[in-house]
Amino acid sequence: MLRLKASHVMAIKSLFHLLALLPIGYLVWTVLAGRAGGDPVQYIIHFTGMGALNALVAVLLVSPVAKRFKLGVLIQTRRLLGLYVFAYATLHICAFISLDLLFEWSLLASEVVKRPYILVGASGYVLLLLLAITSVNRVKRKMGRRWQTLHNGVYLIAILAPIHFYWSVKSEVIEPSIYLILFGALLFVRLNWRQLKKRFQVRAS
Amino acid sequence: MAINKTTKGAASPSWNEKAAHVTPEAVFNDRRNIIKALGLGAIGASIPGQVQAGIFDLFGKTRSSTPFVTRPLSFSPNTAFGQGEVLTPEQKVISHNNFYEFGTSKTDPIDNAQGFKVDPWVLKIEGLVDTPLTLDLDDLTRLLPLEERIYRLRCVEAWSMVIPWVGFSLGALLKKAGVKAGATHVAFETLFDPDQMPGQRSRLMGGGIHYPYVEGLRLDEAMNELTFMAVGLYGKTLPAQNGAPIRLVVPWKYGFKSIKSVVRIRVMDKQPPTSWNQLASHEYGFFANVNPAVDHPRWSQATERRIGEGGLFSATRIATLPFNGYGEQVAHLYKNMDLKQYY
Numbered sequence: 280m281l282r283l284k285a286s287h288v289m290a291i292k293s294l295f296h297l298l299a300l301l302p303i304g305y306l307v308w309t310v311l312a313g314r315a316g317g318d319p320v321q322y323i324i325h326f327t328g329m330g331a332l333n334a335l336v337a338v339l340l341v342s343p344v345a346k347r348f349k350l351g352v353l354i355q356t357r358r359l360l361g362l363y364v365f366a367y368a369t370l371h372i373c374a375f376i377s378l379d380l381l382f383e384w385s386l387l388a389s390e391v392v393k394r395p396y397i398l399v400g401a402s403g404y405v406l407l408l409l410l411a412i413t414s415v416n417r418v419k420r421k422m423g424r425r426w427q428t429l430h431n432g433v434y435l436i437a438i439l440a441p442i443h444f445y446w447s448v449k450s451e452v453i454e455p456s457i458y459l460i461l462f463g464a465l466l467f468v469r470l471n472w473r474q475l476k477k478r479f480q481v482r483a484s
Numbered sequence: 485m486a487i488n489k490t491t492k493g494a495a496s497p498s499w500n501e502k503a504a505h506v507t508p509e510a511v512f513n514d515r516r517n518i519i520k521a522l523g524l525g526a527i528g529a530s531i532p533g534q535v536q537a538g539i540f541d542l543f544g545k546t547r548s549s550t551p552f553v554t555r556p557l558s559f560s561p562n563t564a565f566g567q568g569e570v571l572t573p574e575q576k577v578i579s580h581n582n583f584y585e586f587g588t589s590k591t592d593p594i595d596n597a598q599g600f601k602v603d604p605w606v607l608k609i610e611g612l613v614d615t616p617l618t619l620d621l622d623d624l625t626r627l628l629p630l631e632e633r634i635y636r637l638r639c640v641e642a643w644s645m646v647i648p649w650v651g652f653s654l655g656a657l658l659k660k661a662g663v664k665a666g667a668t669h670v671a672f673e674t675l676f677d678p679d680q681m682p683g684q685r686s687r688l689m690g691g692g693i694h695y696p697y698v699e700g701l702r703l704d705e706a707m708n709e710l711t712f713m714a715v716g717l718y719g720k721t722l723p724a725q726n727g728a729p730i731r732l733v734v735p736w737k738y739g740f741k742s743i744k745s746v747v748r749i750r751v752m753d754k755q756p757p758t759s760w761n762q763l764a765s766h767e768y769g770f771f772a773n774v775n776p777a778v779d780h781p782r783w784s785q786a787t788e789r790r791i792g793e794g795g796l797f798s799a800t801r802i803a804t805l806p807f808n809g810y811g812e813q814v815a816h817l818y819k820n821m822d823l824k825q826y827y
Contacts, residue, residue, distance in 0.1 A: 310796070313575075313579075314591070315591060316576075316579045316580045316590045316591040316594070317572075317573075317575060317576025317577065317578070317579040317580035317590075317791065318576060318580040318590065318643065318791045318799070319796065320789070320796070320799070321590060321641075322589070322590065322591070377797070378796060378797070378799075379789065380801070381789070381799065381800065381801040383787070383801055386784065386786075386787065386801075389784065390783065390784060393779070393784070394782055394783055394784075395782075396782060446782070447782070449588075449641070449691070450584075450588075450691040450692045450693065450763055450764065451588045451688075451691040451692065452692065453687065453688045453692075454688075
């Protein structure tokens with residue numbers, strides 16, 4: 280069986296940093312080179328949103344992969360990936376507010392309240408923000424068991440994010456559908472069947 | 485003379501043979517294909533075969549190795565429209581397009597439409613007319629005197645541009661054919677050619693629209709002086725991504741009404757179906773008049789991002805005007821109508 284040492288973890292973390300940062304470089308290059316079209320605003324918003332979604336897929340893949348291949352140390356990369364979800368989501372929202380709304384705060388307020396897909400996305404982001412803030416070791420220790428309860432919120436984010444994506448598009452629903460299925464699958468594999476069965480039997484008897 | 489004939493009659497126009505352009509453009513396109521393929525590769529790995537085939541259609545043989553060629557037009561400016569407006573730069577007008585036949589992203593049309601063949605072209609004007617017309621490519625720029633009009637274009641997605649179109653009024657064209665009594669509506673249809681239009685081949689790329697794209701107007705809307713058939717912009721024939729060789733421009737309605745690459749105009753006695761309305765009738769009505777008071781169910785229509793000169797932060801958010809500011813010319817068409825109901 281493959282064994283991972285601390286040095287390997289460092290290498291994997293560096294690789295994840297690289298994979299997460301490369302798309303940002305690509306985005307900057309695309310926009311500066313004029314390859315994102317005459318008005319790249321929508322492109323930037325979409326690109327950063329997809330970045331957040333993909334990073335979230337990566338986060339949720341860590342523990343199934345770690346379990347399946349008995350690579351427990353991989354769990355150490357989860358915070359890093361989670362913070363990239365937060366970073367991309369932050370860029371996504373900043374791009375929306377600055378480039379699309381052009382800092383019309385009143386419009387932001389009314390849009391968040393009136394538009395369900397923005398409300399869904401914004402709720403997910405607030406939760407994500409809480410997770411990011413409490414990701415520091417010291418805070419984690421202080422929070423004790425409540426930390427895990429809060430961080431289970433990532434599963435709620437995994438439901439909100441693809442709904443937000445699906446709801447936001449005009450008609451091109453195939454890609455958002457793929458993400459809905461993907462996140463559904465990532466949540467599905469987490470269900471503890473034995474425990475569910477036991478509970479069901481207890482209730483039945 | 486003989487040379488002229490060959491050029492006109494040949495299936496591939498003369499510009500295709502200009503060797504000078506071939507290599508650099510092909511290299512450029514290949515690089516883009518590779519980059520795009522990389523970007524989607526990760527998604528591709530996780531989905532079933534049939535959908536995957538659709539994705540890889542994107543990187544297939546749709547890209548032409550020669551750029552689409554436009555030519556200068558002669559026309560007279562019509563100063564009645566658009567005086568004092570700041571034009572959206574040509575480069576932005578031709579690289580930020582919704583033309584789902586060539587893909588759903590804003591840059592797909594400029595990327596995928598360069599090989600679009602508009603010669604030969606056939607535009608039919610038919611239905612309830614005295615003389616049905618069949619126009620070829622040359623007729624489009626010769627049949628009627630061309631004029632330039634500067635119009636605001638307001639997209640239903642809440643961005644807008646100011647564009648100098650070249651063309652003629654639809655009313656003038658319909659008068660040539662002679663509208664019969666009893667006619668009430670006009671229907672339009674875009675070319676259906678999946679070989680040339682990747683969005684019509686692959687549902688993934690075409691956004692789920694039932695092609696061919698169709699649009700329609702009430703007869704009085706069609707005959708309004710503002711309603712325009714554009715054959716050019718910025719003084720030249722239309723680029724492929726903007727709807728070459730001929731498109732409708734209805735400046736007081738959301739952009740999706742202004743159907744591109746038209747092959748059929750049919751005068752009818754009932755309201756024709758329209759593509760976006762078929763796809764999502766609660767979001768897109770038949771009329772689709774620009775109206776800041778009626779929001780799209782998923783976003784506000786009260787303001788719009790005006791795409792003007794300059795870089796990323798240069799756009800401005802301005803108030804959207806009823807009928808896109810053309811109320812003086814068209815508000816009377818909807819005098820007794822509840823525009824909240826007939827959106």
